[in-house]
Amino acid sequence: MTFQELGLKAPILKALTEQGYERPSPIQEKAIPPALAGRDVLGCAQTGTGKTCAFAAPILQRLSARRAKGIRALILTPTRELALQIQENILAYSRHLHLRSAVIFGGVGQNPQVEQLKKGVDILVATPGRLGDLYNQKFVDLSRLEVFVLDEADRMLDMGFIHDVRRILGWLPEKKQTLFFSATMPPEVQGLVDSLLVNPVKVAVDPVSSPVEVIDQRLYYVDRGNKTKLLATLILSPEVRNALVFTRTKHGANKVAGDLVKAGIAAAAIHGNKSQTARQQALADFKSGKVKVLVATDIAARGLDIEELSHVFNYNLPDVPETYVHRIGRTGRAGHGGTAVSFCDINEKEELKEIQKLLGKPIPVVEEHPWPMEVFEPLPKDKKGRTVNPEDAEARAAAKEKRRQRDAANKAAAAERKAKTAQKAAPVESPAPVPEKPEKKRPKRGVRNSATLEEALVATAPARPAPPEPHFGEFHRPDPLASEVIMDATARLLAPRKLARPQTEGRRAKELPGQQAPQQEKTNRKERRGQGKKQTPPPPAPAPMPKNGRKKRGGRGHSGRPPEVVLRTNGQKDSTEQPSLMKPYYLSDD
Structure with missing residues (x-):
């Protein structure tokens, strides 16, 4: 099909x-x-x-x-x-x-x-x-x-x-x-x-849990301490192009990868404690050929699709028989051939028995190799009947040491951060000031002590500033705070003002009863100047009341006409017509 x-x-x-x-x-x-x-x-x-x-x-x-x-x-x-x-x-x-x-x-x-x-x-x-x-x-x-x-x-x-x-x-x-x-x-x-x-x-497809028939399976009986030596020897053989090695613990994966690197074989470990980036990088290097051996735990027993993987090594036999099938299934994919090699020590005989029972046939054993099994006494078991595996003890000890180092590093980092925080928060102490020795006062040279009290007062009196010199040819602005300026400004403010309005063209200013025209007022001024200053002009006559008996307001009336002009009759000058009203006082001969 x-x-x-x-x-x-x-x-x-x-x-x-x-x-x-x-x-x-x-x-x-x-x-x-x-x-x-x-x-x-x-x-x-x-x-x-x-x-x-x-x-x-x-x-x-x-x-x-x-x-x-x-x-x-x-x-x-x-x-x-x-x-x-x-x-x-x-x-x-x-x-x-x-x-x-x-x-x-x-x-x-x-x-x-x-x-x-x-x-x-x-x-x-x-x-x-x-x-x-x-x-x-x-x-x-x-x-x-x-x-x-x-x-x-x-x-x-x-x-x-x-x-x-x-x-x-x-x-x-x-x-x-x-x-x-x-x-x-x-x-x-x-x-x-x-x-x-x-x-x-x-x-x-195929019986449940049965391995692919095309995979060549081999079994080596070897002591636990010689597994790494046998593994390195087999990997260095020409028939091994690349290999995937399975261990039971994460610590074991790291240890095996490190031992292979020491033996001159490019190897990398991949397990659950590795970051996703490290796992992807190791897998990419393995697929590209930069790394010949990838050591993994059962987390990588599935999902790794590596084309033409030549060998799979079971460094430790799995506890679950079905896991053996998943491990060796990494090779022989899509009908291609492959080789699965398993190591078994004296303490893994029970696991091997269960695997062979699942397969329905024994795994072929390789008898001749440099490190045959020499230890035939199994390890002791604990109270629950479990074998006390030295690899598990090593893994626990390694994990405990790693946690201890991590906790120590975290404590050291926390102490360092606390010290830095305290150092920033503490006030900066300035050094204690050194007391200065008082200098001895020495009399100035050429200075004689005062002989009398009057002389001392004159010597210690503050110097008065000299009056400003007049500026000729320049504009001189008087001091606004001088007494003369203040008095003059006050007099100008209090002087009566002339309410005058410019006369419109073609109309004559109306003369109110008791007041004189502007031309007549000028003549009276000349006459008063000739008669002398002691004559006092008569007071102005009061303005007549309007017919309605009400006084006119200063603004526009009901008729809408502007107010009429009020002229002075006493001959007094307005404050804007003379230099200063206070001049006769502060320039008098008295």
């Missing part, structure tokens, strides 16, 4: 051809047709069988049939590496379609992911933790979801995400298509399937 016969559209077929896909794998051949028909699918297949294309191609074809806004497909994965791998595949399959996809996961800042969500996303690939965070912050809207994919459901159970998955299911619309994939089907996963899927189409 070909991809054309599955019913896929031309843009998707073109993208698959560009990716080198010629014929569909068994899981793709069985899962794509019912998924295109809108049915729920329950797929049981191990890793490396092409599950991503089995659910990605039907999703792309369904969403490209009509345009709509919002997140229309959600793919939930357990690990960050698997989420990134799925996103890369979706981008490759949809290169000829107008669909947008995004991936969100923890361990990195959320702002770039939020900005991508705000631009609009059709397909969202997510891990449970980051999806819950962004959903609670109202950055993710799942109300328009059409397709939901739960990948590696059994791994979700192993990593403790089953409760998060149940909570996320409550956010999804009731009417949707669900594609469910899992390599194993433990009871908890089966209960999730029964509550989530509606009349699903079951697709099973």
Whole structure:
């Protein structure tokens, strides 16, 4: 069967051809047709069988049939590496379609992911933790979801995400298509399937938990202290192009990677304590060939899609038999051959027995190697029957020492910040002033002491400023605070004013009874000057009352005519007609 016969559209077929896909794998051949028909699918297949294309191609074809806004497909994965791998595949399959996809996961800042969500996303690939965070912050809207994919459901159970998955299911619309994939089907996963899927189409490829037949499996019995030496020797052989090494603890991954680097082998560690940036960088260096060996914990047992991985090494056998299948499934992907090498010491005999029971056959043992097993006495067990593993004790001791160093560094940093704060808040103490010695007063040279009291008073009296010299040829402005200026201004202010109005042309000023005309007043002034200053002019006659018995007001009357001119009859000059009214007083001969 070909991809054309599955019913896929031309843009998707073109993208698959560009990716080198010629014929569909068994899981793709069985899962794509019912998924295109809108049915729920329950797929049981191990890793490396092409599950991503089995659910990605039907999703792309369904969403490209009509345009709509919002997140229309959600793919939930357990690990960050698997989420990134799925996103890369979706981008490759949809290169000829107008669909947008995004991936969100923890361990990195959320702002770039939020900005991508705000631009609009059709397909969202997510891990449970980051999806819950962004959903609670109202950055993710799942109300328009059409397709939901739960990948590696059994791994979700192993990593403790089953409760998060149940909570996320409550956010999804009731009417949707669900594609469910899992390599194993433990009871908890089966209960999730029964509550989530509606009349699903079951697709099973190979027996559950069976390894790919093309993988060459080998077993080495070796003591715990010689595992690193044997590992370095095998990796340096020409047949090992690249290798993925699995350890049981994070401390063990760091230790093995460090020992390989000391042996001259380019190696890097990847585990949960590493930041997402460090994990992505290590994985990128491994894929590009800069790093030959990648040492990882079981967190990387799934989701790592590395093309043509030649070898997988189980430095420690896993506690769960199914995990062995996931580990060795990193090689032999898509039908390619590969080699899986496992080390077993005396304390791992029980784990080996369970794995071989799951496989249904023993793993071939390599007898001849430089470090055969010499310790045949197992380690003691604790009160609960658990083996006291030295590696676990080393890991706990290393973690305790790391916490101690971190706490000491935090305390030192806090003390330093506290000291700086106290130093800034404390007032700057100025040095105590040095008391100055009083200088002895010495008499000035050429100065004689006063002989009498009068002479002393004259000598100590303040000097009076000399009067200003007159300025000739310049404008002299009098002092406004001088007594003469003040008295003159006061006299000008109190002097009676002449109420005169310019006479209009063609009209004569009216003479009021008891008053004289201006020409007659001038003649009287000349006569008074000739008679002398002692003669006093007669007082002016009072003005007659008007007929209505009311005095005229100073302003315009009811007739609208301006007030009549009142002329002086006593011959006194106005203050504006003489230089100073006070002049006779302060210039008198008295």
